[in-house]
Amino acid sequence: MIKARVTVTLKNGVLDPQGKAIEGALGSLGFDGVHQVRQGKVFDLELDTSDRAKAEEELKAMCEKLLANTVIENYSISLA
Template sequence: MIKARVTVTLKNGVLDPQGKAIEGALSGLGFTGIGHVRQGKVFDLELESADKAKAEADLKAMCEKLLANTVIENYTISLD
């Protein structure tokens, strides 16, 4: 069994209205010194494969087809 984490974030230059809303909310809650907030998503997956190379290839395909919109988002994959 292989455990994986996929992190998806917006590419630099892509507007992030949720990040701006979070930034404003944090300020409204009294938190100071918050510069720039960007939000993203994290997917934790367990793959039954024992082959790390195949698992990484499968995860890349999952990201390209479903988990990330590669036009506006980047993704990183980490395996345990």
């Protein structure tokens, strides 16, 4: 069994209204000096394989087909 983490973030240049809202909320809570907040999402998965190359190949396919909108998002994969 292989554990994996996929992190999906918006590409640079793509507007991030949720990040802007978080930035504003942090300022309202007294956390001054916080700028350029970008939000993303994290997926933790367990795969029934011991073949790391196969796991990475399957994870890339998952990202391309479902987990990330590759037009506006980047993704990174890390295996444990």
